[in-house]
Amino acid sequence: MELLIESVGAAGDGVAQAAGGPVFLSQALPGERVRARLSGKRAEVDAWLAESPERVAPPCRHFPACGGCVLQHWAPEPYAEWKRGRLAEALSRAGFPDAPVAPMVTTPRNSRQRADLGLERLPDGKVQIGFHQRGTTALVPMQECHVLQPGLVALLGPLAEALRHIEGLRRLGSAVINMLTSGPDILLRTDAPLSMPDRRLLAAFATAQRIPRIAWGGKGGPAEVAAQLGPVRHLLSGAEVVPAPGAFLQASSEGEAAIIAALLEGLPRKLPGRAAIADLYAGLGTLSLPLSARARVTAFEAVPEAVAALGTAAGKAGLRVKAVRRDLDRQPLAGPELREFAAVVLDPPYAGAAEQTALLARAGVPTILYVSCNPVALARDAKPLQAAGYRVTTAVPVDQFLWSPHLEAVVAFTR
């Protein structure tokens, strides 16, 4: 059948209307006409009858097989406007149709400082490293990448070669690589324990590649250091933090700076002298540390290693940040304990923070700064704020994950 693509959906696919309702087509752009075969809710393109003038040549040889990027074929301006529109739509769904959504802050190519990659041993013993194919568990072995930092990509060939000789990797594993101030920091997870020769091999690899630390863990288990050649440190707004292996970092330092700038912009110009800010889901303190320039900060986070790292970093730098371990799903901040805060920043994981936001709304915290990586959760979590009389004063979309459908946003709600 012939289809006209009307829009791009939340997952980055073109959307057309067929007799039975909307159908989704990979790599199709608004205004394009295609001849396609229907397969459930999806359609496979047989022929492109009219192409969009917004179509561009994807820069990466792995596109579209690699699941890391789905929108490399779209020109930067309409792509940016589409992402901005997703934030406007999410806020509109929450009851804020007139929210002042800023233009999207873009992040450069080759700027991502953190990658979570798959590992797979092939029948011939070689090891492949890469992102997964979209919607499958199959790996696309990475030879180039236009979103990750070049230094990170350059490590992958030598890492695959070293892992070839590691007995602890039987078939499948993963590697989180954080590009820290002190150099690459690698957390390997494999399907068998490391042997002594494995540890020696990893130490030799770390020496050859100047990698201060390689850690290892089983699937989902605790991580242990497998090779440590030097100190590990990372600068966050000028403060020196020692992240645990695999620790959460914002995807790029440019995106991190944009989020911090949007937060500082969203805070009231004048905070009372004794004012305090709460930073919920604080991680290593990426946001708490710069916020402490405006007021004292209490940072709440579930992961004990992150709480310890932030507490130590703030103490050493003499910053007014108190780090508190707390599982905010089990024990969200509520009622009287919220009264001391002039502003609350929250940066929850993908699932959002439904209960916590409802409690913030009920407590009437004057300023709530929501850092979201999921517009669907944001739309849901912002509803109680609308019902409690909050308005959106600033809303900044940040393209932390270039060419993916993921959207990061910083939204200021005030009352």
Ligand SMILES: C[S@@+](CC[C@H](N)C(=O)[O-])C[C@H]1O[C@@H](n2cnc3c(N)ncnc32)[C@H](O)[C@@H]1O
């Ligand atoms: C999106 S990250 C943000 C981290 C930090 N704000 C930053 O900018 O680097 C979400 C953080 O929430 C933490 N987290 C996840 N579930 C949590 C929970 N139930 N209670 C408290 N923190 C949680 C994670 O450990 C992670 O550090």
